[in-house]
Amino acid sequence: MSASRIDETRPFVPVNIAVMTVSDTRTFADDRSGDTLVKRLEEAGHTLAARAIVIDDVAEIVSQLQAWIADPGVDAVISTGGTGLTGRDVTVEAFRSVFEKEIDGFSVAFHMISWEKVGTSTIQSRATAGVAHGTYLFALPGSPGACKDGWDGILKYQLDYRHRPCNLVEIMPRLEEHRRAEAGAT
Template identity: 40%
Template sequence: MPKPDLNRFYPLNIAVLTVSDSRSCDNDSSGDLLSDSLVQAGHKLAARSLLPNNKYTLRALLSHWIASSNIQIILINGGTGYAKGNCTIEAITPLLDLQVPGFGELFRQLSFSQLGSAAMQSAAVSGIANDTLLFAMPGSGSACTLAMQQLILPQLDAQTGPCNFVAHIKNSPSKSCGG
């Protein structure tokens, strides 16, 4: 697999999914935060949705996005904790071809400085399905900011070394750069 040009930024097509039984499109501040962050970083918002906690509905949409040739990254917020009815992790896990355990481990480590021992209740998870990279994080604004700024956005930039995820996703421009 060719290495990406490390002197170049590649805009990626990213979908945002909010999982919530209480939010609406009018008050989805975490979905707004994720969408705004990825666009400000130079990426493209390819799709956005808000769904209630229903693992079959979530799997249906995620499967559609994973199968899409246009969507390279999926950012999911909400439904990752231990509250009754949350099912994001259960919906995502069977769809993954490969898990990226470092995302959840680092997210909880970074969250510990803000939340203390409550950080262990975050089931943040990441993985790859059909060369689509998925990140699931808690739905709070501070959790989304932490995940995006410290973990996700740096890994979606081919200029980040010593490694990043750009070369591992479908339709990656870095796969055709001849490098």
């Protein structure tokens, strides 16, 4: 992180973040990974826009994503769970079905961080991220440790407007510029 820094001369801009736990067995009472994400985003000064637990089913995950993507009060979605290799792990397929653009570097950065902690076992994760209709979508593995790694190593910085040399918040107003151009042409 030597090239990363927080520029204290810039104002902090809170982001409205929805948290989705993908699991067939979790409830809000025992959702440690979801709790980890909520605690971290709130401690950073962001707003929890919504929270849901969704079963490991592509249609259910897509439905929740589409609802949040359509909600102007949600700027980003962070999910936990369902990014592995088993038959029930379908979060990545659901997310990719709604992406307009994939953020390839998110997976690369996540694996670099994970490599330091779990070595070659990182290949069993399919952490992914993308953009759909101006909403950032991040899919993290289901363990609290992976959520900490994804937030502490990547999202804490990229969702902070003060982060230099660049961050995802400062380009949020431009994510939909192609739609505005198309609307203006008609």
